[in-house]
Amino acid sequence: MSPGTRGRRAAVLAGVFAVAAATLMYEILLTRIFSVTMWYHFAFLAVAAALLGMTLGAVLVQARPRTFSAAAAPRHLATSALFFAIGVPATFLLHLAIPVVPTLTTAGLLSVLITYAFIAVPFVASGVCICLALTRLPGPVSSIYAADLAGAACGCLATVGALKIADAPAAVFLVAALAAAGAGAFAVATGARRALAAALVLIAATLALGGTAASWLRLTWVKGGYERGPTLYERWNSYSRIRVSGDLEATSPPFGWGLSPTYRPTRHVGQLLLSIDAIADTVLTRLDGSPAALDYLRYDVTNLAHYLRSDGRVLVVGAGGGRDVLSALAFGQRHVVAVEVNEAILDALNHVFGAYTGHLDRRPSVQFVNDEARSYVARLDQRFDIIQVSFIDTFAASAAGAYVLTEHSLYTVEAWRTFLDRLSPDGILTFSRWHFHRFPAEIWRLVALGTTSLLESGVSRPRDHMVLVRTERGADPRYPTTVGVGTLLVARQPFSDRDLAAVRELATRLGFEVLLDPQAIADPILADLASPERLGGVVARSALDISPPTDDRPFFFHTVPLGRALRFTATDQGNVSFNTTAVLVLVGGFALTAGLTIACLAGVIAVRRRHPEHGAITVADATFFAAIGLGYILVEISQLERLTVVLGHPTLGLVVVLFALLLSSGMGSFAVGRWPTGGSSLARAAPIMVTPAVLAAFGALTPIAIPSLWTLPTPWRITLAVAAVAPIGFAMGMVFPRGLEMVRSRAPAATPWLWAVNGVASVLGSLAAVLISISAGISTAFWSGTVAYVAAAAAALWMGERVTRGHPPRAGR
Structure with missing residues (x-):
């Protein structure tokens, strides 16, 4: 290979690298943005939309x-990359201009479908670019795939780095600049001066727009309506978008999750609203003196444990706006440790608004x-008298990842065992959740x-260790009579x-109701539980x-069995009905995607019949590429779900799994290019045969290793x-390029069709993986x-046999 040829090849590889990086960046950013503009379950479907667009x-x-x-092809590489670079900001701005109403109504679903249709457009251009290159x-093929x-x-x-220096809307323009850089690399490879000039202009324009986006581009339409109140502070990171609103000088009636009906406000307090992804709210409370002056905190059902254990050590899980910390101080507790996974929230509480909140830190x-x-508690060798977990809503946290639904490491049997182990001998673990009076599924699940x-x-008699108390009315004004708050106390020792x-x-004095304790019970279902x-x-x-829920099925908030997904009567859960609706959206998304998939395949088959010279595709070929499309995404998402639990947050799981899998897969793809391609069918398929064995070993060993992490x-x-x-990434990375090389050796014109089959299978697999995980567990999704x-390995043997026997294409093909 001459120096000039090597230079052009390097430029092409650089272009593929940049376009692939921009594609995944935009895909992740969309899930982050959709988590704010729509509900998190619609954000998950952005993944399927991206894969479908590329297909x-x-x-x-x-x-x-x-x-x-x-x-x-070389000329179209630069053109498609330019269309991708232009389409990213254009369709994003169009999304912001469309008043999406993410509800299960005709108008709502239509607005969502229109949004997804627009959003998929730039991914079509990206799909053309990558498909042409491969x-x-x-x-x-191996070096391009690598x-x-x-x-x-x-x-x-x-993506994570971009969200540290810019907000998500501004980061979209950085994606466009990266895609334009890929177009420039392709233009260099082909000597296309106009395309290179267009790429350079686009890079400069998108960087300028991204650098100034904070001054002119801000989300205002979220969750089907305009955000209320003046924005005092806004910050994005890979975990969430937080927004603080309100009036620094104003006062209002004190906020409480489940205030006693006997409480009569004696004073108004200064409060700012801290909103996480425009869905999970907490308050920043103005503290001018002693927390003891905040008497209303003593009337909240979530703070019941403080009456039973005084002058103790308290662990608050989810510091939020500091309300639970103030509660512990108001009750005179000796020491408070508040754990918060999102550093942006801590920064807002203790620094940006530190003077307002009294610098609790x-x-x-x-x-x-x-x-x-959970990891922090597991590493501690100290004990706590109270561990308090009040309304840690994982639908806010996992919106940051959005590849998964709402698995969370705090709401599993294994997590609760860890918490119980870190209690003092008389310690109490307290969890508070909404109590939907007609069908309190979340409270029943807590019990x-x-x-x-x-x-x-x-413990042989669990009921002796549990007390459940509720208040009739909760903090949500939309449901004043149907949704209250329940607090479950779980103790290491039987309650005295x-x-x-x-x-x-x-309970008598504050107007609460004891639903469950060792001596009495108000609900026979609770007695059975x-x-x-x-x-x-x-x-x-x-x-x-x-x-x-367990670490293998950590879906606490998803209470709709798949067999009942279309029976709407069982999904009403008051102010958390969107959690049950999420499964309906997932099932509906799967059905819609399956329909689109069948339509795409039918179109390809029709084209193939009109142009038989581009065929020469066997059942083994189609089986192979469909199987690896399904297999890769099932393994990827199952490990994403599993490591989300282990690492404690969807974004961390997303970054670790995708980075490790994709980079190691690239290394596997590069390595297989140096593996001999001749010999028997078994020799040709040998790299593919290794993969199931590696996956089986991984699946057998990880359940043993994970607890120690x-x-x-x-x-x-x-x-x-x-x-x-x-x-496993290295092993899976060897499979696609080896299969594509076997097909190219006898039917090079058919490879785009098989790339489409692979993409279609990935689209279905991305949704099927979550459906399987919810219904049967993460392990089942992995083993699937x-x-x-x-x-795929069996099909590869068949494909290898065809190549070995030297079946040439028929005449005219």
């Missing part, structure tokens, strides 16, 4: 073989920790969690008669899923997670991916 790009290449011929350019995967891996990391009795709570966790901790008497006296003998039966009879600091958990995921690779 349509591959279909377009196949449908127009003369337009996208091998001779014209299927139309001369030279080994550049594609390595670019995607770096794009994943770049400067108090000697208060310690703020920026960490994932099931408590029962199972206590049983697995060696003194504790129970104190709870009943408080607290009984080791009857727990399984009541869970099986329930219309909604109230089984105790919880006691490690986050950097070590990330390092070991990368080390664990890399081998492994089975898909077994099917």
Whole structure:
């Protein structure tokens, strides 16, 4: 290869790298942005829309073989990359201009579908670009595929970095600049001066727009309406978008999650609203003196544990706006440790608005920790008298990742066992959630969690260790009579008669209701849930899923069984009905995507019949590329879900899994290019045959290794997670280029069709992976991916046999 040829090849690889990086950056940014502008379950579908758009790009290449011929491919690489770069900001601004109403109504669904249609357009251009590079350019596929995967891996990391220096809307323009740089690299490779000039102008324009976006581009239409109140502060990061609104000088009636009906406000307090992704709200409270002056905190059902354990050590999970910290101080607790995973929230609480909130971080009795709570607790060797978890809404946290729904490491049996182990002998674990009076699925699930966790901790009579109290009316003004607040207390030791008497006296005095304790019960379902003998039966009879979540099925908020997904009568859960609606959206999205997939395949088949000279595709070929498309995405998303639990946050899981898998897959793709391609069918398929064995070993060993990760600091958990995921990524990375090389050796014109088949399978797999995980567990989704690779290995042997026997294309093909 001459120096000039090597230079052109390097420029092409650089272009593929940049376009792939920009593609994944935009995909992740969309899930982050959609989490704010729409509900998180619609954000998840952005992944499917992106994959579908790229698949349509591959279909377009196949449908127009003369337009996208091998001779014209180099020129179209730069053109498609430019269209991608222009389409990214254009369709994003169009999304902001469309008043999306993400509801299950005709108008709402239509607005969502229009948004997805526009958003998919730039991904079509990206799909054309990557498909042309893989299927139309001369030279080994493995190096191009390696550049594609390595670019995607770096794009994943770049997204996190971009959100540290810019907000998400501004980062969209950085994506466009990166895509334009890819177009420039393709233009250099082909000597296209006009395309190069256009790329340079586009880079300058998008960087200028991105650099000034904070002054002219701001989200105002979110969750189907305009945001209320003046914005005092706004910050994006990879976890969330936080917004503080209100009036620094104003006062208002005190906020409480579940205030006693006997409370009569004696004073107004200064309060600012801190909103997370325009869905999860907390308050920043103005503190001018002693927290004891905030008397209303003593009337909130969420603070019940403080009446039973005084002068103790308190762990607050989810510091938020500092309300639970103020509660502990108001009750005179000795020491408070507040753990918050999102450093932007801590920065707003203690620095930006530190003077307003009284600089709680400067108090000697208060310690703020920026960490994932479960891992932090697992590493501690100290004990707490109270561990308080009040309304840690994972639908806000997991919106940041959006590849997953609402799995969370705090609401599983394994997590609760860790919390119970870190309690002092008389310590209390307290969880508070909404109580939907007609069908309190979340509260029932909390009790099931408590029962199972206590049983697995060696407690034979769980009911003696649990107290459940509710208030009739909660903080949500939309549901003044139908939604209250329930607080579950779980103790290491049985509650004493003194504790129970104190709870009943408080309930009488404050107007609360004791629903469950060792002596009495107000709901027979709660009695069954607290009984080791009857727990399984009541869970099986329930219309909604109230089984105790585990690390393998950590979907606490998703209570709609898939078999009941279309029975709308069971989905009403008051102010958290969107959690049950999410499964309906997922099932509907899967059905819609399946329909679009069938339409795309039908179109490709029709084109193939009109142009049989571009065929020469066997059942084995189609099976192979469909199987690896399904297998890769099933493995990817299942490990994303699993590591989200281990690492404590969807964004961290997203970055670690995607970066490790894509980069190691790129290395595998590069390595397989140096693997001999001749010999018997078994020799040709050998790299593919290795993959199911590697996956099987990974699947068998990870359940043994994961429990030991919880006691490690986050950097070590990330390092070991990368080390664990890399081998399976390397193995899976070898499969696609080897299969494509086998097809190219006998039917080069058919490769775009098979790239489309692979993309279609990935679209379906992205939704199927979550459906399988919710219904049967993360492990089942992983093993389903492994089975898909077994099917691919069998098909590869068949493909290799065809190549070995030297079946040439028929005449005219």
